[in-house]
Amino acid sequence: xxxxxxxxxxxxxxxxxxxxxxxxxxxxxxxxxxxxxxxxxxxxxxxxxxxxxxxxxxxxxxxxxxxxxxxxxxxxxxxxxxxxxxxxxxxxxxxxxxxxxxxxxxxxxxxxxxxxxxxxxxxxxxxxxxxxxxxxxxxxxxxxxxxxxxxxxxxxxxxxxxxxxxxxxxxxxxxxxxxxxxxxxxxxxxxxxxxxxxxxxxxxxxxxxxxxxxxx
Numbered sequence: 001x002x003x004x005x006x007x008x009x010x011x012x013x014x015x016x017x018x019x020x021x022x023x024x025x026x027x028x029x030x031x032x033x034x035x036x037x038x039x040x041x042x043x044x045x046x047x048x049x050x051x052x053x054x055x056x057x058x059x060x061x062x063x064x065x066x067x068x069x070x071x072x073x074x075x076x077x078x079x080x081x082x083x084x085x086x087x088x089x090x091x092x093x094x095x096x097x098x099x100x101x102x103x104x105x106x107x108x109x110x111x112x113x114x115x116x117x118x119x120x121x122x123x124x125x126x127x128x129x130x131x132x133x134x135x136x137x138x139x140x141x142x143x144x145x146x147x148x149x150x151x152x153x154x155x156x157x158x159x160x161x162x163x164x165x166x167x168x169x170x171x172x173x174x175x176x177x178x179x180x181x182x183x184x185x186x187x188x189x190x191x192x193x194x195x196x197x198x199x200x201x202x203x204x205x206x207x208x209x210x211x212x213x214x215x216x
Contacts, residue, residue, distance in 0.1 A: 005044035007087060013132035016043070025101075028141055031134050033120040036127050043133075045088050050123045053082040053093065061115055062095070076106040081118040085126045094126035158207065162200035169197075 006012040016039065022029040033050075040048045052060040064078040079098040084091065098105045098118040105114050128134040172182055183190040 007040065007043060007045050007090070007131060010132040010135075013043070014135045016133055018134050018137060022137070029137060030121075030141075031124050031137065033123045036124050036133060039133060040087055040127070040131075048087050050083045050085045050119065050126075052119060053084055060119075061098070061110075074106065074108055076104070079105060079110065081115055081122060083119050083122050083126075085123055085130075087127070087131060090130065092126060092130055094122040096122040096125065158200055158204045162197070165200075166197070 018031055018035075018039070021031060021035045021039075023032060024030075037048045054060050055062050060081060062080045062082055066077065068076045080095050081098060082093060082095040084093050096118050098110070098114055099121075100109065100114060124134065125138060128138045169179075169182065173179065177185075179193065180190045183193045186193065188196075
C-alpha cells in the first residue's frame with residue numbers, strides 16, 4: 001500500500017516522531033540531513049534535495065563586508081551559507097551562519113567541512129520550518145540557545161575564573177613546560193604572564209570596593 005502523502009500537512013509532519021533518529025552534537029540533539037531526506041521520502045515525497053547557492057564571486061560562502069579584528073590581531077567576518085531546498089513542488093531558500101557549536105567560525109578555522117555542516121543544518125531547519133518534520137526538536141534547541149545566551153553576570157565569580165586559568169596553567173606545566181616556556185609560546189615575558197594572573201585579585205578587590213559604594 002502506498003504511503004499517504006502528507007508533505008503539505010504541517011501538523012501531520014510535525015507529529016512524526018523523530019526521537020529514534022536523534023544524535024548528540026555539542027550536548028544538543030540533532031537530526032542528520034540524510035535521515036530527514038529519508039523520512040520525507042518514506043512519507044510520500046518523490047523529490048527531495050538541496051543545492052548550494054553562490055555569491056557574485058561563485059563561492060558558496062557568503063560573508064559580511066565588515067572585517068573584525070580580535071585582541072590577538074586575528075581577523076574575522078560574519079560567514080553564512082545559502083541553499084535552495086526542493087521537496088516535490090515546495091521550493092524555498094535558507095541562509096544560516098557557519099558555526100562551530102555555539103561559536104561563529106573565524107577566518108583561521110574555516111574549513112569545507114564546516115561550510116558543508118552549515119548547509120546541512122539549513123536543510124534540516126528549513127524542512128522543520130516550512131514542512132513541519134522535526135519542528136518540535138528545533139523549538140527545544142532554540143529555547144535552550146536563547147536561555148544560554150541570557151547570562152546572569154551576578155553569578156560569575158572572578159576568582160573561580162582565576163582558578164580555572166591556573167588549573168590549565170598547572171596542567172601544561174605538569175606536561176614538562178616551565179612558566180618561561182609557556183610565556184614564550186604566548187609571545188610575552190614571564191613577568192607579563194605573572195602580571196596577568198595577578199589581575200584577577202585586582203579585579204576582585206575592585207568589585208568589592210564598588211559594592212561598598214553601591215550599597216551606600
